[in-house]
Amino acid sequence: MPSTLPEGQAVPADGALPAASLDALGGAPFGVYVHVPFCVTRCGYCDFNTYTSSELGPGASHDSYADTVLAEIALAAQVLQRADRPLPEVETVFIGGGTPTLLASDDLGRILEGIDKTFGLAADYEATTEANPDSVTPASLATLRSRGFTRISYGMQSAVPHVLATLDRTHDPARLPDVVRWARDAGFSQVSVDLIYGTPGESLADWERSLDTALALGPDHVSAYALIVEEGTALARRVSRGEVAAPDDDLMADMYLAADARLSAAGLGWYELSNWARDDAARCRHNELYWTGADWWGFGPGAHSHVAGTRWWNVKHPAAYAQRLAEGRSPGHGREILDLETRRVEQVLLESRLHDGMPLVRLDAAGRAAVPGLVSDGLVELSDDSHRLVLTVRGRLLADAVVRRLLP
Numbered sequence: 385m386p387s388t389l390p391e392g393q394a395v396p397a398d399g400a401l402p403a404a405s406l407d408a409l410g411g412a413p414f415g416v417y418v419h420v421p422f423c424v425t426r427c428g429y430c431d432f433n434t435y436t437s438s439e440l441g442p443g444a445s446h447d448s449y450a451d452t453v454l455a456e457i458a459l460a461a462q463v464l465q466r467a468d469r470p471l472p473e474v475e476t477v478f479i480g481g482g483t484p485t486l487l488a489s490d491d492l493g494r495i496l497e498g499i500d501k502t503f504g505l506a507a508d509y510e511a512t513t514e515a516n517p518d519s520v521t522p523a524s525l526a527t528l529r530s531r532g533f534t535r536i537s538y539g540m541q542s543a544v545p546h547v548l549a550t551l552d553r554t555h556d557p558a559r560l561p562d563v564v565r566w567a568r569d570a571g572f573s574q575v576s577v578d579l580i581y582g583t584p585g586e587s588l589a590d591w592e593r594s595l596d597t598a599l600a601l602g603p604d605h606v607s608a609y610a611l612i613v614e615e616g617t618a619l620a621r622r623v624s625r626g627e628v629a630a631p632d633d634d635l636m637a638d639m640y641l642a643a644d645a646r647l648s649a650a651g652l653g654w655y656e657l658s659n660w661a662r663d664d665a666a667r668c669r670h671n672e673l674y675w676t677g678a679d680w681w682g683f684g685p686g687a688h689s690h691v692a693g694t695r696w697w698n699v700k701h702p703a704a705y706a707q708r709l710a711e712g713r714s715p716g717h718g719r720e721i722l723d724l725e726t727r728r729v730e731q732v733l734l735e736s737r738l739h740d741g742m743p744l745v746r747l748d749a750a751g752r753a754a755v756p757g758l759v760s761d762g763l764v765e766l767s768d769d770s771h772r773l774v775l776t777v778r779g780r781l782l783a784d785a786v787v788r789r790l791l792p
Contacts, residue, residue: 392696392718399463399714401694402721406466408692412678414472415670416499418453419684420484421702422446425554444702450491454498455709456683461502463714464681464691472679474503476670477511485519485528493531500532510534510669512576517563518555525563525570535574535668536567537605543597544590547583550628552618557597564601574666576605581639583611584619584628591639595646604666606652607659608643610636637781644777657737657780675734677727685715693722732790737783741772747790754789 444452464471477499484492496511505511512535513528528536542548543557560577567575577598581591598606611631613623622628644654652660656675661667673680682689685705688697696719699705708715722730728746735742744752755773758764763779763786766772779786 392720395696395714395716395719397713399459399716401463401691405692405694406464409464409466409679410469410472411692413475413673414503415476415478415673415678415680416474416503417670417680417682417684417687417689418477418479418484418495419682419687420449420479420481420487421685422449422482422486424483424486425552444706446487448706449487449702450494452706452709453495453683456715457495457498457502459709459714460681460683471503473506474499475506475509476673477505477509478668478670479511479513481514483516483519484513485515485524489524489527489531492528492533496532505532510574512537512574512668512670514539515563516555517557517559520563520566522566522569525566525572529570529572534572535576536572537576537578537607537668538563540577540594540598541580542583542586542590543594544586547586547590547594550583550585550619551580560597560601564603574604575601576607576668577601577603579606579608579643580611581608581643582631582636584623584631588635588638588642592642592646595643599646599650603652604662605660605668606647608640608647609658610640640781641777644780653739654780655739657775657783675738677731677734693727695720695722729791733787736773736775736787736790739774741767741774743772745771750792751790754792758786758789 461471477496479492479495492513499505511533513533514537516539525536538560539553539555540557540560541551541553543560545557548555548557564575564577579594579598581594595608613619613630619628623630644660647660648654652662654660655664655667656671659668659671679691680689681691682698685698685702686700688695696716698715699708699717705715728748732742732746732751735746744755747755755764755766758773758779759766762776763782764773764775767774773790775783775786
């Protein structure tokens with residue numbers, strides 16, 4: 385698979401965390417990510433840790449996967465349990481992939497139930513699953529909702545057949561109105577769609593067609609991501625051979641502006657560089673947990689976790705992941721202990737992308753000295769109380785350059 389994992393420090397066989405991280409647990413919101421690494425086919429642009437049936441090998445299967453994840457959930461409880469305090473309550477759950485809805489809806493329900501029984505779900509919890517439009521039915525969606533999922537995110541990517549073909553997406557875009565309606569009928573109050581722009585051969589008119597099609601679905605949330613040609617993917621090989629053109633930066637900027645204009649006009653406001661929501665309640669709270677440096681445990685092969693300054697990641701292949709847990713060992717592949725400066729830099733990188741802005745206290749003296757110039761260049765503005773820095777529309781287009789000036 386194209387994605388790779390850093391080595392890092394060794395993870396103890398029992399998964400034990402440093403005492404300092406355990407002592408600080410509970411000081412930030414706690415969420416859960418579950419990675420489901422299965423796909424029917426491999427999309428040419430994707431470098432996620434995913435596997436088709438022919439790539440799984442012995443020791444891993446769709447049928448046994450929920451039980452394997454439940455074993456890691458039990459391990460997490462052992463690692464995080466302290467005699468002087470309860471396990472952290474889970475505020476958000478996000479099941480991603482891969483294609484999570486290739487698992488039986490009851491299996492996804494068992495995983496959510498296991499999280500609830502082990503940690504407890506907050507009274508106002510958010511539980512999201514990603515889904516491909518061709519991987520759900522009215523019955524499967526009704527089961528997911530009845531088992532406690534509150535939010536569904538569809539991988540639409542585009543409404544234009546030739547763009548989907550370049551991305552190796554196999555779903556029929558005409559199916560999208562049906563799957564959104566089925567989700568509403570099942571009782572999902574939050575429906576999100578994911579889009580990708582900048583695909584080779586995609587025109588601005590193609591992108592506007594996809595935006596209009598997405599908005600016609602009446603989503604509560606839209607994510608629009610610029611295509612990145614990742615090294616090692618089939619798409620990268622096609623670009624290197626000259627079979628398709630690399631994404632055009634100027635065109636992608638025009639596409640971003642078109643997305644912001646259309647989505648804003650339809651009542652969806654940006655709250656992160658690539659995400660728009662109908663209102664604050666429609667924001668993806670799980671992603672906000674990442675962006676604000678909170679804590680989460682990532683279950684599944686290749687999944688990353690963070691607890692109070694300790695970050696670790698699991699072994700990559702589903703078979704190796706299942707074997708580790710069957711042997712009673714942590715599936716952790718490596719970890720790193722983040723020092724205060726690293727955590728500060730990461731906060732600047734992530735919080736500067738948010739509509740709510742980045743607190744100026746995150747900046748060191750050199751970063752603070754750069755702020756007046758960024759304001760005069762029209763890249764950022766200050767909040768009404770002058771305590772937070774917020775990107776302008778132009779600043780969103782040049783967000784990486786802004787960060788380089790804030791972190792000289």
